[in-house]
Amino acid sequence: MMICVKNLQIPVTAFPAEASEVESLLKPHIAKFCGLTADDIKGYQVTAKSIDGRKKPPTLIYTLNVELTNNVKTGLETAELLTPAELPPLPANPPLYPLVVGTGPAGLLAAWLLASAGCRPVILDRGFDVETRAADIARFRSSRVFNPESNYLIGEGGAGTFSDGKLYTGTRSPYARLILELFVKAGAPPEILYLKRPHVGSDILPQVIRNIRRDIQAMGGKFMFGCAVKTLQVKNNRCSGIITARGEVMEAPFTVLAHGLGARSLSSELLRLGVHAVLKGFQIGTRIEHPQTLIDRNQFGLTSRPAFLGAAEYNFVSRPPEKTGLKNVSTFCMCPGGEILPSMALAEHLSTNGMSCYQRDSEYANSCLITTCQPDMFADATAAFEFLNHLEKRAFISGGGDYSAPAQSAAGFVRGEKTLNKVRSSYCFGLSPAAVHDLLPKREADSIVAALLHFDKLCRGFINDGTIIGIETGVSSPVRFLRNPQSAESSLSGLYLAGEGAGAAGGILSAAADGMKIAESALKNQG
Incomplete structure (x- = not known):
């Protein structure tokens, strides 16, 4: 039998100060809380954990699924077993080779969903992959010579790659759990699935980003780093692709633009082209x-x-x-x-x-x-x-x-x-x-x-x-690009804007969820 134990509160002084973790030490506390013996408990799984620092000493607060031995009865509710998050329904015949501009959380997760649908997306970024980016950052730190195309802000993974990897958010997006599970599969610590304020860490997140990129490549996605977008290709109020800084024209059935806060010049270009937007705080x-x-x-x-x-x-x-x-x-x-x-x-x-x-x-x-x-x-x-x-x-x-x-x-x-x-x-x-x-x-x-x-x-x-x-200055965008409430397209048909650069998100998880939502909308509109 599996029961759900909620609001188990344990002061931190109840554990040995030298312990590196305490989740393996919870059985006697669970038993006392439930009025059971330790032998009544076959196993348990932490499903939520937070720290209440208002109390002194601080208190750890847990929600757990607890498996009991046979014939043990309690008045607690039966636990709902956690099942892996599922992808939304995807079209059987998706369009091929859509463009995704930007490899921050919004662009990368949009590309992952499109690749999962069999679209073989082409992903562009003015910056470089995390391996190259890390080397460029090391050179900057040693020489003070700044590379505007590869630094702490620009490049694969976006600003969040080197900003702790905080994953707490106010979003109630249905994609949030799927994204966390994807991060764990790609190498993030498993506890991000249950911590109230999860974080990955800037020493681990580059590996997570790299592994998600490899997953996208294995599904047919193609990455083009060092490829800056100069402008859009527009005809009859429809975006049919982009024009790179080198003058190359790249056409696509639709384009997801997830350009991030560092691409102010690209936001300005969108405004010049007449893409509808409003100023915001x-x-x-x-x-x-x-x-x-x-x-x-x-x-x-x-x-x-x-x-x-x-x-x-x-x-x-x-x-x-x-x-x-x-x-x-x-x-x-x-x-x-x-x-x-x-x-x-x-x-x-x-x-x-x-x-x-x-x-x-x-x-x-x-x-x-x-x-x-x-x-x-x-x-x-x-x-x-x-x-x-x-x-x-x-x-x-x-x-x-x-x-x-x-x-x-x-x-x-x-x-x-x-x-x-x-x-x-x-x-x-x-x-x-x-x-x-x-x-x-x-x-x-x-x-x-x-x-x-x-x-x-x-x-x-x-x-x-x-x-x-x-x-x-890189907290949020002064501009929010408007979306069609039905199709989620911008004011240009075939152009979808996602993430922080679009003024539609703030933080890794909300930007990633927005990228997934936009990718799903683009797929639905195609068919």
């Missing part, structure tokens, strides 16, 4: 870094963190009174045990991002403090893109013009003083003292000041032990 901000021990101490309330617990996270929001005229600010892309990276598409520009490896074992914690720029701040999309480029250029110059990051102590940011304590940092090119406060628009900077004062009440030392590092 988008976020800018700055990174803040702390010793991980500070975050652990504040979030867990423990003098030392047990090995099995993992580095502590935080998620803070500041909502100042409307009468202040200040904006809401939230923490974003929090990277426990992580590193701050330079992540931009243009040479002699600078924007930050954060990443963590699977173990999240660096001595630093970082997050981005973001606030929203409303569309009424800009005359049009071109003005919004120019604003972002201008911020990145100013950050690069302020850092010294060599990809060092402009930085300021959090206390100096609050006081408006150009101060930088002698702190070590995870940022690979070092820090340069600068008035980061002055790099941002005044209202946005003042809103972050108010947020810092609020966050310092939630986490003691957030200001005194914090370092403000760089400017972050």
Whole structure:
């Protein structure tokens, strides 16, 4: 008999501090919770796990399927057995050789679904495969010579490849479980299937991306790296393919454009061609870094963190009174045990991002403090893109013009003083003292000041032990390209836009799910 055990709460102090994992130690706790003996339990499977850090000590919360020995009776509900997620129904005679532009989460998963349907998609990316990309990044770190076509932002897997691989999302997409299972099959840790806040890690995610690419190739997909798209081929309000930067014309039954946040020039080209879009709110901000021990101490309330617990996270929001005229600010892309990276598409520009490896074992914690720029701040999309480029250029110059990051102590940011304590940092090119406060628009900077004062009440030392590092511009797109509510096509027949560059997603899992949804819509429309 299999029963479902919900809301099993166990304080972390119930386990040996030196244990590397505790899932194998749950049987006596399950038995006590259910009023059984350990011998009554034949086995169990964790189906959900979260950590409640509000309680001190923190509490692990589990949902499990528990298999009982014969003749054991309980009042608990029978468990529903987990079955693998299934592909949506696919057409029997799919169109061949559709184009997919971009190999970030949206493009890669759109290509995977199309390949699964037998379409033999052709996948283009201006950047390069993860192996080449990793080598180019290593050269950048050693020489400070930036390759605009292969870096932390551009290339196979998109920005998320080197940004921790966080897979938590608010999406309720029916594709979410299928994507997680695909990631596990491709080499991601199995616990992403049940953790409330799963992550893969930037040391593992490149292998996952590579294996998904190989899976697509095995199903007939073709990848063309180093192939930038210049414009679309359009006739009679229909997109019949693309024209590459080398002038090659590539025709297709339909095109999925998943160009990502780094391809602002391609978004501008779509607008020039008249593809319907609207301005939307988008976020800018700055990174803040702390010793991980500070975050652990504040979030867990423990003098030392047990090995099995993992580095502590935080998620803070500041909502100042409307009468202040200040904006809401939230923490974003929090990277426990992580590193701050330079992540931009243009040479002699600078924007930050954060990443963590699977173990999240660096001595630093970082997050981005973001606030929203409303569309009424800009005359049009071109003005919004120019604003972002201008911020990145100013950050690069302020850092010294060599990809060092402009930085300021959090206390100096609050006081408006150009101060930088002698702190070590995870940022690979070092820090340069600068008035980061002055790099941002005044209202946005003042809103972050108010947020810092609020966050310092939630986490003691957030200001005194914090370092403000760089400017972050790659959070979301200022533009959302419109879709036909029935067909999901853009205003050009035969053109489908997906993911973050389309303004339709935010984060790895939501972008991947959007790519799958768009690919399925394109297939349905063909037949």
